[in-house]
Amino acid sequence: MGSLQEEQAQIPVIDISPANKNAPAELLDAACRFGFVFVANNEAGISPELISKVFDISTEFFALPNEVKQEVSIASNKAGKNHGWLSQGVEKLDPKVQVRADVKEAFNMGLPDSKGTFEQPLPSPITQNLSIITSFQSACSSLCDAILTHFATALQIPTDWFTSRHDRTKGPSGTVFRLLYYPQTPTKTDVDIRAGAHSDYGSITCLFQLPGQPGLEIKTPSGDWAPVPVDPLDQAKEGKALPILVNIGDLLEDWTGGLLKSTKHRVVFPKSEEGAGDRYSIAYFCHPLDDALLEPVPSEVVREHVRTHGGKERKVITARDHLMERLAATYSVK
Numbered sequence: 001m002g003s004l005q006e007e008q009a010q011i012p013v014i015d016i017s018p019a020n021k022n023a024p025a026e027l028l029d030a031a032c033r034f035g036f037v038f039v040a041n042n043e044a045g046i047s048p049e050l051i052s053k054v055f056d057i058s059t060e061f062f063a064l065p066n067e068v069k070q071e072v073s074i075a076s077n078k079a080g081k082n083h084g085w086l087s088q089g090v091e092k093l094d095p096k097v098q099v100r101a102d103v104k105e106a107f108n109m110g111l112p113d114s115k116g117t118f119e120q121p122l123p124s125p126i127t128q129n130l131s132i133i134t135s136f137q138s139a140c141s142s143l144c145d146a147i148l149t150h151f152a153t154a155l156q157i158p159t160d161w162f163t164s165r166h167d168r169t170k171g172p173s174g175t176v177f178r179l180l181y182y183p184q185t186p187t188k189t190d191v192d193i194r195a196g197a198h199s200d201y202g203s204i205t206c207l208f209q210l211p212g213q214p215g216l217e218i219k220t221p222s223g224d225w226a227p228v229p230v231d232p233l234d235q236a237k238e239g240k241a242l243p244i245l246v247n248i249g250d251l252l253e254d255w256t257g258g259l260l261k262s263t264k265h266r267v268v269f270p271k272s273e274e275g276a277g278d279r280y281s282i283a284y285f286c287h288p289l290d291d292a293l294l295e296p297v298p299s300e301v302v303r304e305h306v307r308t309h310g311g312k313e314r315k316v317i318t319a320r321d322h323l324m325e326r327l328a329a330t331y332s333v334k
């Protein structure tokens, strides 16, 4: 058996700044091969201080008593579909396989409307730090735009082909900002998993992890599960900004005729003492505008892929209809 290092998924770390002229090609290659890529954070523009503040807000929120979190529950119906607190037992990401629901809590937030207001009730750790949260959401949105622009460049289509379909000044979208908390549960059994195997539903996801809190795994083309490092360049001890993990979601896979891969992933309990304890993560699920049609991207690179690999015949539906289908399968909100 190889060392832990050898078994880890070899996801490339890419500089997406204008200084790297190969960024579009490197991103496309990683998206086609792994569906996951690390973006070097010194170029992504999300400061380690801001990330750390959001983790602090998250810790404060999940430490609140359940009765208080219940006031902003996803089941309260006040929050609108897919927004609010998910208590333990609400989400089962791999419903066909999982016996029990994911061992986790989450808080899903939409983005503010043009007047800066949120449609959902927000808990006090968030209302007291709203500018931090909105700065973070904006930074994630800019990072997604930069990546989507690089993909358009690499696919030889107009550079704004994807970003214009994600432009929130034109209408609502399913974009969700999510705080996640996986408690270390002494009573867990062998069938328990922190997050069941799934692919993400949107265009791209940005994921923020903390050193010492591993658990994310991706399914490799050979069908094995490979752990994803939290700190791939071993920079945490130098106090440097960790690279940001970005993965492709189902919508982008559909749009590109399967060229970009929406790779299955899951979160497991740590297998050894190392990493034992709670895990916190933050995800920004970037979605297209609700009424964006999931039609094939008009790219010769995509057409060539479909010619050589055979594209699946799909009904063209809107981004919103696609999201609703996926959510219905994984939530048990009553």
Ligand SMILES: O=C(O)CCC(=O)C(=O)O
Residues within 6 Å of the ligand: 180, 195, 200, 207, 216, 265, 266, 267, 281, 282, 283
């Ligand atoms: O917490 C993580 O590391 C992954 C979360 C995830 O995959 C999801 O919520 O879709």
Ligand SMILES: [Fe+2]
Residues within 6 Å of the ligand: 198, 199, 200, 265
């Ligand atoms: Fe995911």
